[in-house]
Amino acid sequence: MKILITSGGTSEAIDSVRAITNQSTGSLGKIMAEIFLKAGHEVTLVTTKNAVKPAEQSRLTIYQITDVASLIATLKTLVKSHDVLIHSMAVSDYTPVYMADFAELQTVTDPAQLLAKRNQETKISSQAEHQVLFLTKTPKVISQIVEWNPNIKLIGFKLLVDVPHEELIEVARESLIKNKADYILANDLKDIQAHQHIGYLVSKTEEIRANTKEDIAQLILERITDD
């Protein structure tokens, strides 16, 4: 089976030296890749510079991306040639459009005027006491996967922070339906520590709990090969 995994977190540049990053170590992606390779599958890992990665080995191909635009360009092609996509990457929801001194915001009658502006400098200057950064939503990657390959098996991820269990599962199920995914791995940042990673593999009808990254990888492997 040809399995595509995304891991790590995207970064959206503010200027040539600063970026908004989504913090993600890539550990789960690395463990999934290793377990799937061991089971005899071909793995393509789309990840980021700072994410941890498996050692080079046969049947493993690694692509490195930076921002959402490069993620989309890379996935659009790869999704067509894979049987499964496990999309565990932490993808930026917003990307910077314009950064201004606070004073500029106070001079405009409608702040929406600033949404149309773009920075000309390559390194935005830093004299003002306060700055304001305008951001716009990035295109949702996961919602396009099934359009690019209607036959792919799609496992999405949903990370929330410190929410009741019912809410976590409900939000995961909404994502499942909206993005035509086969499963969503729902997890809460409060349940992720060095040797514990509680996750719930949610389908339309069930939710199965796993307690470590290895358990999550094993559970996903069973589901994608059994179904």
Added chain:
Amino acid sequence: MKILITSGGTSEAIDSVRAITNQSTGSLGKIMAEIFLKAGHEVTLVTTKNAVKPAEQSRLTIYQITDVASLIATLKTLVKSHDVLIHSMAVSDYTPVYMADFAELQTVTDPAQLLAKRNQETKISSQAEHQVLFLTKTPKVISQIVEWNPNIKLIGFKLLVDVPHEELIEVARESLIKNKADYILANDLKDIQAHQHIGYLVSKTEEIRANTKEDIAQLILERITDD
């Protein structure tokens, strides 16, 4: 000699999953540490998780920091017990104070009202088409060094992007005087590539050019031991 080096780039958290990062690989800090250790000095390296680091060895101590607040807390103590500080870290100029949907900005009569607000959520929600992030200046670390230790030899760094040479040297010299530094290493991002790193070691009276990271390290070493 006890030499303190900072390297890598700080990150300022927006919420529990996103941060504004200053991109810096830490390569120059690593090379300086290695060359100074080889010359028989004691090196303390204050760096970040994603920065490259020298191998563990005797006479090398590494501290890991994240944001400007943790950098200040760490340096405040270390500066007192070192003879030299080489401050090559890319330090965040601004830190997030409040992130809001764009609609909230359009409802207030004075945008300054939002500077006093704080996000209550641990992961800021992402429904709106546009968001706006308010930032405030971080305390300038370099300007406090000589207050903490009047006897320390201070080498600061100034990175600009695609400016004329005269401007680069002028800005470095302003920083030298303002921060009571002994030298400023002035460099332009356009002159930094894989095997080239043009830098100018600027004092009140001279500017000496170096062409690689190794040259920069060697030049700084000569100056701090000769003076």
